[in-house]
Amino acid sequence: MERLQSIPKAWIYVILVVVLAGPLLKPIGIPIPISEEVSKSFQAIDSLAPGSVVVFGFDYSPGNAAEMEPQALAILEHLAEKQVKVIGISFQVQGPEMATKAFANTSWAEKEYGVDYVNLGYRAGGQAAVAAFATDIPGTFSTDYSGKPSSSFPIMQGIKTAGDIDMIITIAPGQPGPEDYVRQVYGTYKTRIIAGVPAVAITQVAPYVQAGQIEGILGGLPGAAECEILVQKRGQAVAAMDAQSLAHLLIIVLIAFRNIPNFFGAKEARAQSMSDRTHHAGRGGRS
């Protein structure tokens, strides 16, 4: 029984590789239910009229792209289908490159740069930069990522503050993230916000979702997979969900292995102490 409590690290690593690689190479096809949060996000984007202006915050980096990029790609496909205009911005230093990659790998590659979409690049300053963006978009992002004046693009005509934006979508694993947009943008302009966050950050943004300040959230890879299903463009996230399910199961099995001896050990100890007490009481009775 003690062996279950001391499985070597190397074994666990090998088992994890097998559990992850198996379903990636040969998918099982576990059905993916659609959560209420993702359904709300989808409906919010679906309600946008053609020609609406959406600000898309590419606030993630290559380090967390495995979890965040599928969300961005699925939402961008939905936005392309809705024929809205997208202004890409970033408050994360590596975000503009992620934006370039995302636009190139979706239906946006066939659309016209500067007319249908634009990549305005990165601005330093965290929450202060979000506040500056809210009150003066062309002033804060005076050039696009390649250095051309942002006012020269047709998509930027008539855009002054966050009040001129129909929706903000931010894909952000950390700060600045959805909370900063709520504080600096929603508070003043009541602009609709959709957020894509890692699975571990759902709790952090949940109070803002319940308060109605964030209209919908996509949480981690499951959120991206659900979005891919709703948009009917299955991609990386759906493909990875079987692996994630099995990895979760593996963790539960390992935790069970770790605790079964504890459980039985405690039971045995309780039984032992009961029998000791009976034994002592018996001896006491006889003497």
Place this chain on the structure above:
Amino acid sequence: MKTYLPVLIMTVIALLIILDFFVADAPSVQWIKSSGLVLRSWGIVIAAFAMGLGAVNLLRRHTVAVSRREPEAFYSVLLLGSMLVVMVLGIASGTDNPTYSFLFNNILSPASATMYASIAFYIVTAAYRSFSAKSLESWVLLITAVIVMLGKAPIGSVISDIFPKAADWIQAIPNTAGMRAIVMGAALGVVSSAVKMFLGLDRTYLGLHD
């Protein structure tokens, strides 16, 4: 004077930013609005300079390490080399240069993704080693973790509909209640900290600890 002047500057600027958030967009208070706008753009410039300062500091630190031939100077050479290549490429030919994108997509992206992916191995072994339930509290934590893990993966709903429902309930009620308390507590902390700074009671940001 050395103490009072910075406190005065900070208080005036902070009050202007706060007022800008609350006042209406009327002509009589336009000066507050325009001051707020200018101050926020200054904030961005200062943050950009701080990044530059960080880069200079990094260059200095690793140049010293190389010149002193410290034991891990090889990594400093690697850092300085890659930093200079990316900086020269970015400044000389712009960020839309194909070589710049090639370096980003084929070196930085896979390296960062590998680092991130390796966390999975640590998480699994850490969960195995640390989730040892020996008290009632740890059993509650363990059972909650198992419910959320099953409920947040598609396999949970295949086993039973109860798992996603229970996971959603845990997330929406006890979890959000706790998070809300933290958010509100932190907000009150920020307000009290700001008031202390305005009154000159907290001057640690000036390097003074009295």
